[in-house]
Amino acid sequence: MTIINHIPVFLVAIPILASLLILATGWYDRRFCYPIALITILSQFLASLAILLRVLDGGTIRYHLGSWAPPLGIELVIDSFNGFILVAILLLAAATIVYARRSVEKEIAPDKIVSFYVLFQLLVTGLVGMTITGDVFNLYVFLEISSIAAYTLIASSRKPHSYLASFNYLILGSIAAGFILLGIGNLYVVTGTLNMAELATLLPASYHLATVHSAFLFLMIGFSIKVAFFPLHLWLPDAYAESPSAVTVLISTVMAKVSVYALFRLLFTVFTTAYIIDSFPVTGFILLMATVAIVAGAVLAIAQEDLKRMLAYSSVSQIGYIMFALGVANEIALEGGLLHILGHAVMKGCLFMVAGLIIYRMGTSRLSDMKGLSKTMPISCAAFALAGASMIGIPPTIGFMSKYYLVLGAFEAGLWPYAAVLLVGSLLAAIYIWRFIEIAYFGDPHGGHDEDHHTHTAEREGPLSMLAPMVCLAILCLLFGIFVEVLMGAVGPAALLLLGGA
Amino acid sequence: MMENVVIRTVSRLAVPFIQIFALYVIVHGASGAGGGFQGGVVFAASFILMIIAFGTANVRRRIDNRGIMWLSVIGITIYAGIGFLALLMAGNFLEYAAIEAVLGIPHLHGILIDLVEAGIGIAVMAAMVSIIYDISGNGEESS
Numbered sequence: 001m002t003i004i005n006h007i008p009v010f011l012v013a014i015p016i017l018a019s020l021l022i023l024a025t026g027w028y029d030r031r032f033c034y035p036i037a038l039i040t041i042l043s044q045f046l047a048s049l050a051i052l053l054r055v056l057d058g059g060t061i062r063y064h065l066g067s068w069a070p071p072l073g074i075e076l077v078i079d080s081f082n083g084f085i086l087v088a089i090l091l092l093a094a095a096t097i098v099y100a101r102r103s104v105e106k107e108i109a110p111d112k113i114v115s116f117y118v119l120f121q122l123l124v125t126g127l128v129g130m131t132i133t134g135d136v137f138n139l140y141v142f143l144e145i146s147s148i149a150a151y152t153l154i155a156s157s158r159k160p161h162s163y164l165a166s167f168n169y170l171i172l173g174s175i176a177a178g179f180i181l182l183g184i185g186n187l188y189v190v191t192g193t194l195n196m197a198e199l200a201t202l203l204p205a206s207y208h209l210a211t212v213h214s215a216f217l218f219l220m221i222g223f224s225i226k227v228a229f230f231p232l233h234l235w236l237p238d239a240y241a242e243s244p245s246a247v248t249v250l251i252s253t254v255m256a257k258v259s260v261y262a263l264f265r266l267l268f269t270v271f272t273t274a275y276i277i278d279s280f281p282v283t284g285f286i287l288l289m290a291t292v293a294i295v296a297g298a299v300l301a302i303a304q305e306d307l308k309r310m311l312a313y314s315s316v317s318q319i320g321y322i323m324f325a326l327g328v329a330n331e332i333a334l335e336g337g338l339l340h341i342l343g344h345a346v347m348k349g350c351l352f353m354v355a356g357l358i359i360y361r362m363g364t365s366r367l368s369d370m371k372g373l374s375k376t377m378p379i380s381c382a383a384f385a386l387a388g389a390s391m392i393g394i395p396p397t398i399g400f401m402s403k404y405y406l407v408l409g410a411f412e413a414g415l416w417p418y419a420a421v422l423l424v425g426s427l428l429a430a431i432y433i434w435r436f437i438e439i440a441y442f443g444d445p446h447g448g449h450d451e452d453h454h455t456h457t458a459e460r461e462g463p464l465s466m467l468a469p470m471v472c473l474a475i476l477c478l479l480f481g482i483f484v485e486v487l488m489g490a491v492g493p494a495a496l497l498l499l500g501g502a
Numbered sequence: 503m504m505e506n507v508v509i510r511t512v513s514r515l516a517v518p519f520i521q522i523f524a525l526y527v528i529v530h531g532a533s534g535a536g537g538g539f540q541g542g543v544v545f546a547a548s549f550i551l552m553i554i555a556f557g558t559a560n561v562r563r564r565i566d567n568r569g570i571m572w573l574s575v576i577g578i579t580i581y582a583g584i585g586f587l588a589l590l591m592a593g594n595f596l597e598y599a600a601i602e603a604v605l606g607i608p609h610l611h612g613i614l615i616d617l618v619e620a621g622i623g624i625a626v627m628a629a630m631v632s633i634i635y636d637i638s639g640n641g642e643e644s645s
Contacts, residue, residue, distance in 0.1 A: 009585075009595040017582050020575045027568060066588075066596040 007051050008063040008076040011086075012129045015040050019121035026114030033117040034101050041097045041124060045090040048128075052083040056490060062134070070134070071195040077134030081338075081494040085261045086131050088342045092253040092349050093124045095469040100246035102463045103356050107244040112156055119156075123149035123250065127258040136184050136270070137194045139262060143180065143226075146258070147173050150251055154243040165238035172225055172235040179222030186215030187270075199270050207279040216280060219266055226259040229323055230293030233316045240312035241365075245356025248308065252315055252352055253345040260322055260341055268498040273329060287327030291421040293320030298428030302435070307355045307365045310432055311348065314391065317425060318344045324422065325406060333409025334495040336402050339487060343390065343398035343480065350387035350473035354380045357462045357470065367436065371443030377461050381440045383474035388433035390477040393426045398480035513555040520548040528623040532615040538622025545623060546630030558638045570632045577625030584618050 018040040025032035055061055060079040064070065078086065100120070108116055126146025133139050151173065155166035188194055190211050191202040206212050221232070228236040240248050267276055276282055297317025304310035322344070325337020357380050358373070359365050374381040390399035403422060410419035461467060480487060524545035531537030553561050565573075585596045593600025596618070598611035 006589055006595065009589075013582055013585060013595065016578065020578055023571060024575050027571060064594055066598070067594045067600075 004050065004054070006063070007047050008061065008078060008132055009065065011044060011047055011051075011132060012076075012125060015044060015121055015125040015128070019118050019125065022121060023114065023118045026117070030110070030113055033114055037117045037121050038097050040121060041090070041094050044124070044128065045087075045094045048083075048086045048090045051078055052087050052490065055080055055083040056493070071193040071198040074138050075134040075195065076132045077196070078132050079494075079497055080490060081497050082131050082261065082265070084338065084490045084494050085257065085341065086128065087490075088345055089127060089131065089254045089257055090124075092257075092345050093127075093250065095349060095353075095473055096246060096250045096254070099249060099353055099356070099466050099469045102466050103246045103360055104244065106360050107158060107246075108156055109158060116153070116156055119149045119153050120246075120250070122146075123153060124254070127254055130258050130262055134196050135194050136187065136196060136199065136266075140177070140181055140184055143262070144177060146255065147177060150247075150255060153247045154239050154251070156247070157242060157244045159242055161238075162242040165235075165242035169235040169239045172232075176222045176225035179218045179225070183215045183218030183222060186211050186218065190215070196265070196270050200272060203271065204274065207275055213280055216271060216275070216282075220263075220282070223259060223263040223266070227256060227263060227319055227323075228316055229319060230289055230296055230316060233293075233297070233319075236316060237309050237312040240315065240352075241306060241308040245352065245359055249349050249352045249356065252312070253349040256315065256319070257341050257345050260319070264326065264337075264498065267326065268500075273499055277329060283327050283329050286323055287415070287418060290320045290323040290327050291418055293317065293323065294421060294425035295320075295428065298425055298432065301432045302428065304432075305367055307358065307367055307370070307436065308352070309365075310367070310436075311351050311355060314351075314429065314432060315344075315348060317429070318348065318391070321403070321406060321422070321425070324418070325409065328406075328409050328413050328415065328418075329499075330409050330413055331495050331499060332405055332412055334498055335488070335491050336405025336407075336409055338491045338494055339398065339405060339484070340402035342487070343402045343477070346473050346476050346480065347387040347390040347397075347399060350383055350470055350477065351391070353466070353470040353473065354384045354387075357466050360466065361462055367439055370436070370439050373440040373443075379461055379467060379471065381437075383470050384440070385437055386474040387477050388437065390481070392430045392433055396481045397477050398484070399477070401481050401484045509555050513551045517548045517552060520551065521545060524548065524623070524627075528619050529616055531619040532612050538619040539626055541619070542623035542626025543630060545627040546634070549627075549631045550634055553634060553638060558635065562635065565631070567632065567635065570628045570635070573628035574625045574632070577621045577623070577628060580621030580624070581618050584614055584621070 018036055022033045022036050025036065051061065055078055060077060063076040063078075065074045065076070068074070097120070104113060104116055123146050126142045126144075126149060129142030130139055130146060133142060151166050151170045154169060155163050184194070187199060187203075190206045190209060191199055193199060193202060203212065225232045225235075240252055243251070294317050297313050297315070297320055301310050301313035301317060304313060318340070321340050322337050325333045325340070328334075355365055358370065358377070361377065362369065364370075386397075390397035393399045393403040395401075403426065407419045407422055410416075410422065524541045524547075526541075527536040527544055528538055528541030529536075531541065549561060549565075584601075588597040588600050589595060591597075591600040591604040598614045601614060602608075602610040
């Protein structure tokens with residue numbers, strides 16, 4: 001038994017201890033909080049990389065807590081699918097924690113900074129737990145940990161409206177959690193187990209039961225609220241727009257992606273394709289709603305006057321793309337969907353970081369106040385343009401690759417009209433991204449203090465700790481697109497695994 | 503006031519019994535229904551009764567926010583510490599049998615479960631009391 005066998009439990013247990021350490025040291029000196037959070041999340045990221053390599057090398061890792069074998073005990077499972085997601089979310093979490101420091105100093109009251117880092121750490125821990133657990137009830141527990149941390153983080157902004165946004169999310173999130181718990185309860189009634197692998201083997205015998213159907217619908221609707229799938233997205237724009245910038249980056253990338261992961265996990269490995277395609281055909285409906293989400297989200301994004309709100313609606317649209325993969329449910333489309341989970345996290349993280357930096361510098365996120373911004377903040381605007389190009393799907397960015405696979409998948413399934421909708425969605429994305437580009441690069445800065453802007457460009461752009469993660473993510477959009485083959489080494493097995501192969 | 507005296511006397515009598523019962527629930531967790539969560543909540547209930555009877559300020563003087571914070575940290579550290587102890591003894595996380603095998607003390611796992619339950623109980627109690635402090639306080643000594 002070497003230490004590396006215990007990485008799964010370290011990934012969850014150490015950060016919980018770290019969050020307590022942050023709390024305890026924060027009472028004596030606030031300055032200790034940030035380094036502890038930074039070191040913990042960075043080491044989590046490195047551990048997740050190590051574990052993904054091991055999984056790709058030697059197959060699924062199962063960790064039995066207390067050596068109680070499932071179905072009696074709780075197990076942590078890391079396979080190629082959630083190993084990939086784990087690395088993706090911890091990469092984004094690491095970028096966010098680097099970015100958070102200066103942004104938090106500006107946007108959060110000093111006496112709340114300790115609790116901010118504690119909750120930040122707990123949110124990441126909860127999400128990591130959701131990703132690696134192999135037990136549906138454990139999934140629910142971690143979902144609640146992360147949700148409660150998220151509600152509080154959203155309300156930690158100085159803006160008075162953030163309380164309302166948080167409360168809104170609290171109500172909808174609790175309804176979602178209730179639905180998920182009901183679904184899990186129904187599954188338990190039918191099968192008598194909570195272990196995912198065990199559920200997958202026991203469920204087929206009961207596919208005809210109404211209990212299973214209702215469990216499926218409860219879980220489906222619950223997680224649809226959590227991922228903000230189109231008609232259930234109402235909490236999202238306020239929550240994204242009103243929370244502090246660092247929190248927006250974290251919840252829009254890491255948290256949204258983990259909810260998507262949980263939905264995929266339940267649909268494909270607990271219910272399996274046999275259920276969602278043959279016994280209880282929902283993929284057609286999901287596909288339809290996904291296309292509606294893509295178009296409606298993009299149209300709503302175009303109508304926004306506020307940069308963060310625009311990006312929030314853009315998230316609604318992009319979630320549509322990921323759900324589209326779920327609706328098509330063939331290998332190529334799922335590869336596209338998984339790529340888009342990573343790709344969208346990277347590009348949306350970058351875009352929200354730019355928005356956060358603009359708020360840090362100018363104190364506003366209204367698009368009309370950003371005329372001629374490229375002169376004062378050239379690096380941020382360039383990063384926005386690059387990540388925006390990825391959002392539209394211009395080659396050779398990651399956004400292009402994921403949409404390419406999605407379209408190919410739709411073609412393979414013979415869904416020509418739906419593939420056309422994907423392209424329409426890209427065109428609409430081009431419109432809302434272009435709005436910012438046009439205002440930033442071609443708008444006239446108001447007033448005559450042009451000279452003033454030119455002289456201080458270097459130090460005016462923003463602190464390095466905020467610029468560096470932003471630029472890194474922007475460059476990753478490009479690199480992931482160019483070296484997509486490397487990613488496919490992880491995504492390919494994951495897609496096969498979801499479809500029941502491998 | 504008259505009823506105030508009644509409330510104070512009764513709660514002064516009741517608190518030790520509630521706490522003994524809480525400890526019983528925690529210790530019972532190793533072998534039957536009960537455990538740290540339930541016991542911790544019952545223990546916190548005794549504090550809540552004291553807050554109702556004697557006022558928040560009075561109870562806060564005995565155990566303030568910093569004390570509560572330390573209790574929750576200590577509680578979870580006990581839990582995770584025993585978990586990691588099992589790792590040191592070449593077992594999986596929280597594998598009591600591994601510790602028992604290495605130390606060679608029979609029935610040690612029962613004691614370890616009690617310790618873990620006590621850790622959980624302390625943390626849950628601290629969390630419950632801090633919630634009560636937050637919603638009953640008028641903003642002073644927050645965070």
